[in-house]
Amino acid sequence: MIIPIRCISCGKPVAQLWEQYKERTKNGEDPQKVLDELGLKRYCCRSLFVGHIVMNF
Amino acid sequence: MEISILDKKDNELIFMIKGINNAIANTIRRTIISDVPTLAVDEINFVKNQGPLYDEILAHRIGLIPIKTDLKAYSLKEEATTKAITELKLTLKVKGPKTVYSGDFKSKDEKCIPVYNNIPLVTLLKDKELVLEATAVLGKGKDHMKFSPGLCYYVNAPVKFKDLNDLKSEDSEISKENFVFFIESWGQLTPKQMFDESMDILDKNLAEFSKKIEKAK
Numbered sequence A: 001m002i003i004p005i006r007c008i009s010c011g012k013p014v015a016q017l018w019e020q021y022k023e024r025t026k027n028g029e030d031p032q033k034v035l036d037e038l039g040l041k042r043y044c045c046r047s048l049f050v051g052h053i054v055m056n057f
Numbered sequence B: 001m002e003i004s005i006l007d008k009k010d011n012e013l014i015f016m017i018k019g020i021n022n023a024i025a026n027t028i029r030r031t032i033i034s035d036v037p038t039l040a041v042d043e044i045n046f047v048k049n050q051g052p053l054y055d056e057i058l059a060h061r062i063g064l065i066p067i068k069t070d071l072k073a074y075s076l077k078e079e080a081t082t083k084a085i086t087e088l089k090l091t092l093k094v095k096g097p098k099t100v101y102s103g104d105f106k107s108k109d110e111k112c113i114p115v116y117n118n119i120p121l122v123t124l125l126k127d128k129e130l131v132l133e134a135t136a137v138l139g140k141g142k143d144h145m146k147f148s149p150g151l152c153y154y155v156n157a158p159v160k161f162k163d164l165n166d167l168k169s170e171d172s173e174i175s176k177e178n179f180v181f182f183i184e185s186w187g188q189l190t191p192k193q194m195f196d197e198s199m200d201i202l203d204k205n206l207a208e209f210s211k212k213i214e215k216a217k
Helices: A015-026 A031-038 A043-050 B022-035 B055-063 B164-168 B191-216
Strands: B002-008 B012-018 B038-049 B087-095 B098-101 B120-124 B129-139 B150-158 B174-185
Touching (some): A015 A031, A031 A043, B012 B191, B022 B150, B022 B191, B120 B129, B150 B191
Antiparallel strands (some): B002 B012, B012 B174, B150 B174
């Protein structure tokens, strides 16, 4: 799947942060810290990122 | 009524309103979420879609993109006079291999463009094309949440309120007439615009309400 554009629960646009998150966690940064810095403070938005699985077309 | 600003960021506004009740606080919240209009794509004409996503799914994704809104230039379709502008055309023409981003849209209006340029929409393989024309209109959150300008919530403030950290302690006495409001914007409008606009709409609705009551007598 491709990352949803908005948070499923609160409606905040999140897709613009995804590639940054993917890049930074791949480089070994702590996901919790990255999520905090990206400004995702509610657990609905955070769960979206943590539980997301990338599928390549 | 007394309003004081507690914290202000680019897309977030926290303020305290003293001397109102729950009903008024909730009216403000609901007006902001479901009655303040913003621009969002509502209709799409697909000329060519050779990507992996179906038209409907891609259209849904495009609809959710927040677009910077100029409320003075555009008007709601149902309230529009003959001369008023109600639509904004956006075009997209890309060829793969490439990930299509919201920034690839070309808008007819320089002021009204997608808020974020790097929202991934779909990935195209080599030589696959995507050509479409999208029409954005003003709409309200009660019709579809894509039109909602942001999030608004409130909490009852403690009686002895000093700063925002006081909200975290649970054992303090809660005031029934002081409220701390949080307005969070999704980018189409600033939080201040959202609040101002909601007050105008509330005024209009109340005027209509009292007119109807007058008639009923």
